[in-house]
Amino acid sequence: MPELPEVETVARQLAPLSVGRKARRLVVRDGKLAGAARRSLGGRRLESVFRLGKQVVFQFEDGAGERWLAVHLRMTGRLLWRADGEPVPEAPAPRAELAFEGGAIDFVDPRRFGTMTWLARLDEARPKGIDPTAPEFTLAALGRLAADSRQELKTFLLRQDRLVGVGNIYASEILNRARLDPRRVAGSLDEAELRRLHGATRAVLAAAIRACGTTFSDFQDAHGLTGRYQAKLRVYGREGEPCRRCGAPIVRFEQGGRSTYFCPACAE
DNA sequence: ATTATATCCTGATCGC
DNA sequence: TGCGATCAGGATATAA
Numbered sequence: 482m483p484e485l486p487e488v489e490t491v492a493r494q495l496a497p498l499s500v501g502r503k504a505r506r507l508v509v510r511d512g513k514l515a516g517a518a519r520r521s522l523g524g525r526r527l528e529s530v531f532r533l534g535k536q537v538v539f540q541f542e543d544g545a546g547e548r549w550l551a552v553h554l555r556m557t558g559r560l561l562w563r564a565d566g567e568p569v570p571e572a573p574a575p576r577a578e579l580a581f582e583g584g585a586i587d588f589v590d591p592r593r594f595g596t597m598t599w600l601a602r603l604d605e606a607r608p609k610g611i612d613p614t615a616p617e618f619t620l621a622a623l624g625r626l627a628a629d630s631r632q633e634l635k636t637f638l639l640r641q642d643r644l645v646g647v648g649n650i651y652a653s654e655i656l657n658r659a660r661l662d663p664r665r666v667a668g669s670l671d672e673a674e675l676r677r678l679h680g681a682t683r684a685v686l687a688a689a690i691r692a693c694g695t696t697f698s699d700f701q702d703a704h705g706l707t708g709r710y711q712a713k714l715r716v717y718g719r720e721g722e723p724c725r726r727c728g729a730p731i732v733r734f735e736q737g738g739r740s741t742y743f744c745p746a747c748a749e
Numbered sequence: 750a751t752t753a754t755a756t757c758c759t760g761a762t763c764g765c
Numbered sequence: 766t767g768c769g770a771t772c773a774g775g776a777t778a779t780a781a
Binding site: 573 | 750
Binding site: 487626 | 772773774775776
């Protein structure tokens with residue numbers, strides 16, 4: 482489910498709700514997450530909540546035990562704020578609950594692919610790839626990443642060790658906006674094409690963050706609400722429907738075992 | 750180094 | 766309405 486814009490949305494919304502609060506405890510209900518269980522958080526204050534790659538990281542004030550809690554939402558994970566007095570959601574019950582004075586964050590994740598890990602050093606969770614929203618994601622940096630790659634563009638964009646945060650929806654959207662065929666080899670792009678790819682990556686992700694993400698099936702933000710970017714999708718999930726730019730039908734095919742959507746007429 | 754496949758799970762949806 | 770097959774926004778391990 483969540484790609485970079487969705488994770489960014491969740492982290493941004495959770496921050497004002499939870500930062501500064503004293504932690505009570507982390508209740509782990511799902512045995513798969515037993516490694517993250519804690520008896521007590523010792524009343525440590527939450528200092529910040531931020532996105533790192535596709536993970537949401539909670540940073541607690543220094544004290545006993547690890548300082549950072551990294552949560553990866555994978556396909557169906559949600560982090561939902563619940564004020565004191567509100568009932569714990571049922572069906573699906575949260576896999577874990579991070580309780581503070583005044584409220585809690587429920588980790589709901591029906592498919593149970595998500596992970597929750599305590600870190601002594603933030604570097605343990607720092608992704609290798611470049612964050613496409615960061616200043617270091619320059620045209621030259623993208624050029625270096627693509628230069629030695631013989632992978633097709635779509636699978637290239639999904640590689641988290643190159644760029645962090647792009648997933649299956651935004652990969653198709655980015656390539657459509659850049660008017661590039663998803664089957665093109667990454668290392669074969671000329672300067673103008675790289676420039677389009679760079680600009681489209683930044684533009685699509687920024688617009689999706691502004692829209693609080695895409696809810697294709699079950700993404701919810703920290704308040705349990707859906708994103709708005711799904712209304713702006715140009716190709717993803719629109720097989721057979723007319724391209725919003727040229728009217729040609731959108732085509733779907735498989736790449737690396739996953740769906741790719743594109744407009745053959747718009748891709749040069 | 751890249752690619753294909755299996756795996757981790759559950760729930761929604763589709764076709765019959 | 767029921768039921769099995771298929772499909773999901775992620776990522777990793779292993780094999781080819």
